[in-house]
Amino acid sequence: MSEPLIQLQGICKSFGDTRIYHDLNLDIFPGETLVIMGGSGSGKSTLLRVLMGQLKIDAGNVLIRGRTLDEMNRGELDSWRKSVGVLFQSGALFNSMTLRENLALPVREHTDLDDETIDLMVQIYLQLVGLREHIDKLPAELSGGMKKRGGLARALMMQPRILFYDEPTAGLDPVSTAQIDELIMNLKNKMGATSVVVTHDMQSAFKLADRLALLFDGKFAAVGSVEEFRTTTNPLVRQFVDGRLEGPFVNPSDQCSYKAQLLGRKINEVPHGQKTT
């Protein structure tokens, strides 16, 4: 296999007392589509922010083509960010700007192309995601799925070779989901882009992925090909893939003792509360 494009080495990160990552390791290779799965609140989306250098980690290294994010200066970090297209969960379109202005912004900021050329590019990319007739609408006038597609078009404007998708299909109807999946597949096949997709939509995950990684309890519990994920006997992966209730996989919120908390409150706090009423 070729040299990894992105390497995560021993990443640790906590927010206050909440531990998000504990010794996280992963290699991402050029041209592959890696799908990262995990429960809600397991730090999937946060991982994309770590990769973009937007969130400081407590320990470990993020290496981009062999260089750590920490040793990069401002210019290097900017050129790394410019080479990546990010689709945010909500689309993250700028609400004060029309779709046209949203798409034009990164190109206007980073290139010397004239306005006509930029406008042509905007129309091409909006056509690609099927939003050309909405070009002069503000994000508030678009549906959730349209915002996501708009966000995708904007992420593509700088013609990135690397794409990060944060839950690209969450909250969309099956047809829109299929459309987005199709777009992602096309981008991969036509542009040879490296993609990192964060999702918990199993159907999309199996359709898109070259490799899958399951994030659990601050680590990657399993990393492997689609075939390996389908046939594995790893109980954690099985539970997640099959969507079963019983198993080692629990929601982070279920981890602390619910009963103890309820009882504790009953003994300590209720009488106190009654006094005040």
Added chain:
Amino acid sequence: MRAAIEFVGDFFYLLLDTLRAIMPALSNGRGRVLAWRNIWMQMNRIGVESIPIVCLVMFCIGAILAMQIAPELARFGIVPVTADVVALATFREMGPLVSAVVMTGFGGAAIAAEIGTMVVGEEIEAMEAMAIDPIRFLVVPRVLAGMVMMVCLTVLGDLAAMFGGLVASALLLHLGALQYVHHALAILKVGDFLTGLVKAGVFGVLITAIACFLGLKVRGGAEGVGLNTSKTVVFTIVALIVVDLIFTSVFFYLGV
């Protein structure tokens, strides 16, 4: 206490970053056109909309000052000196301060709410991910626009207050308009006008920078936006008065 020091420290870091980003924002090729367009837009939004309110408020302040001070002066038989007092108080103090308070309500709150909403909507994150520096793209144009418009507003406000004083003097104190203008012009020095404008420029930076700072600090949804918007108004007014005190002390010491 520690939190307060950290807060002020963070704010000064933002000011430093803003200063550092001003030159690149205005000078490098393509970005320059955008930056100027952006500043122009912000000047319209922050400043132009405040003009009628500033003029109305300052007109009233001028009239109030005249009516408050005239009876005292009448005891000494020097009613025409009303114009002197109104002129000095307005140009040195009330003009910049009251215009700044109006702009805080108009521009400051709007900026904090706008940027706060952008934070909540992942827009700032998206901007960073596109290698667009939010300080350069959002803060610099607002701070520069705030500085320029605050100076303009103060000039207009000064004139409105003088006019308010003149109307009150003419109607209630039977002081001739010509006499009023003559007195005001005789007492005012260029220094009075300039100290007012220097203050105004600093106030403009303060208002917009605090608003941007608290906007960027918004956490936790719509509630956070509301909280930081009202914080912006309170903190800005406190900061304005404190900075005003510092300025006045320095001018007093220097005898300007």
